[in-house]
Amino acid sequence: MTVQPLPYSPHTGPLAAVVTDLTVDRGQVRALDSVSLTVPSGEITVLLGPNGSGKSTLLQTLLGLVTPTAGAVRILGQPVRKALRSGRVSTVPQKDALDEGFPITAAEVVMQGRRRFTGAWRRPSAEDRDAVTEALGRVGLTRVASRRIGELSGGQRRRVLLARCLAQEADLLLLDEPFNGMDAGSEEVYIDVLRELTAAGRTALISTHHLGTVERLADSVALLNGRLVAHGPVAETTTPQILSTLLGARPPAAAAAADHTAEEALP
Numbered sequence: 079m080t081v082q083p084l085p086y087s088p089h090t091g092p093l094a095a096v097v098t099d100l101t102v103d104r105g106q107v108r109a110l111d112s113v114s115l116t117v118p119s120g121e122i123t124v125l126l127g128p129n130g131s132g133k134s135t136l137l138q139t140l141l142g143l144v145t146p147t148a149g150a151v152r153i154l155g156q157p158v159r160k161a162l163r164s165g166r167v168s169t170v171p172q173k174d175a176l177d178e179g180f181p182i183t184a185a186e187v188v189m190q191g192r193r194r195f196t197g198a199w200r201r202p203s204a205e206d207r208d209a210v211t212e213a214l215g216r217v218g219l220t221r222v223a224s225r226r227i228g229e230l231s232g233g234q235r236r237r238v239l240l241a242r243c244l245a246q247e248a249d250l251l252l253l254d255e256p257f258n259g260m261d262a263g264s265e266e267v268y269i270d271v272l273r274e275l276t277a278a279g280r281t282a283l284i285s286t287h288h289l290g291t292v293e294r295l296a297d298s299v300a301l302l303n304g305r306l307v308a309h310g311p312v313a314e315t316t317t318p319q320i321l322s323t324l325l326g327a328r329p330p331a332a333a334a335a336a337d338h339t340a341e342e343a344l345p
């Protein structure tokens with residue numbers, strides 16, 4: 079059975095990202111196959127798919143870290159590299175590169191988001207410091223501002239990285255599995271902040287394989303399995319029929335690894 083991508087164009091307004099016929103090969107593996115997707119501005123779009131379905135590859139392509147085999151990607155109306163240079167795109171990668179032993183505080187990590195305004199060398203201004211304080215406050219971490227990043231829990235580190243996105247005042251946030259290892263309290267704060275951001279016109283594209291958070295989080299869901307299986311509002315895309323198609327159509331390697339259909343987390 080094939081489920082066609084749902085026609086989905088809720089916006090007449092600007093699109094934060096447009097992916098057209100994107101194919102990406104990683105070594106011998108075709109990670110993405112002719113994926114076309116639009117990401118409306120001012121919304122949260124969730125990329126949902128099992129392990130190995132190409133979610134990270136899509137985000138990495140949007141970040142210019144992976145070169146497409148074919149197809150085109152534009153973000154914020156510009157080619158990828160130009161948009162990235164503008165500092166209007168911010169990311170939280172799946173594996174953060176924060177060195178646990180490195181003596182950098184949470185506030186200093188958040189200050190990295192201000193480089194867009196300060197450049198690499200200028201000393202931070204009072205405005206930059208206020209932005210950092212406000213960003214840490216918004217993710218509920220004022221009290222850890224001067225703690226070393228390596229001393230924080232995984233969930234706190236992820237909130238610090240979200241605060242860095244806030245301090246950057248980015249228009250497009252690309253977040254790769256932000257809820258992995260996060261407790262319910264952190265997750266709630268995280269979702270609230272994302273909701274505030276999109277209410278203010280910012281855009282988030284978020285990958286996850288956790289069905290449980292999708293309903294609370296997403297304005298629309300793009301179901302990936304190498305190909306785009308469906309794209310549309312939550313209620314129309316996370317139906318049992320479409321989800322079983324998603325799992326049934328997974329790449330052979332992922333299918334062999336999974337021995338159950340989880341309700342809360344796709345394998």
Ligand SMILES: Nc1ncnc2c1ncn2[C@@H]1O[C@H](COP(=O)(O)OP(=O)(O)OP(=O)(O)O)[C@@H](O)[C@H]1O
Pocket residue numbers: 104105107108109127128129130131132133134135136287
């Ligand atoms: N650096 C790489 N080199 C070679 N193959 C890769 C690389 N990164 C990913 N792949 C392959 O590309 C395919 C898509 O992987 P990707 O990480 O994009 O999926 P994902 O949906 O993000 O998975 P997960 O939920 O496990 O993070 C997989 O088959 C994976 O093995």
